[in-house]
Amino acid sequence: MAKTELSRKTKTEIEDSSSLKGTLASVFLLGFFLIITWAGVYSLFISRF
């Protein structure tokens, strides 16, 4: 006969061990690349008549 499992205790594992270090590094790398290229083009615009 089937048993009811009213008192079943299963824990949902929340994965909290994932590191965002790589993501942080790539986001800022892209960010700085955009800022440097933007500033380069802007300074070219400013320096020419």
Place this chain on the structure above:
Amino acid sequence: MHMHKFEKAWLTFGIGSLLVFLTVLGVSAFYLGNQPPSCLATIDPEKVDTTAPFNEPGLKKVEGKDWDYELVYVASAFSYSPAEVEVPYGAKVKIIATTKDVVHGFEVAGSNINMMLEPGYISEHITTFDKTGEYLIVCNEYCGVGHHMMSSKIKVVE
């Protein structure tokens, strides 16, 4: 809502950069007065030759304006009038240009002057020529078989 501190960092960075870029754009437009070259000024393209200032293309000294000279150009297939012009070094010049026929380009190579000339519209650009030399003006909008031969010259002289 829980947010990872790294997420907060890059969101702050991204939104901050956006604000900086938009501020630069706003200052350029509303404080420095930068506007698109063709800004609401129109002309009858059939009557360019008889409409001032296009009836006398070339460099003209003006008084009582924010700029010292007005440089008027008329473009048509496949040339610019005037074909060559001498501008004194350090002069603040308003370039005023239009076209008689089709869409032409107006690019002073190696400078920020780059406009589209559309029939019926007047394109303008104010600049100070603070570097001497010869500057080539080229058409950068394909206008027909002679497009590649369409050019003019600005000489900035002491």
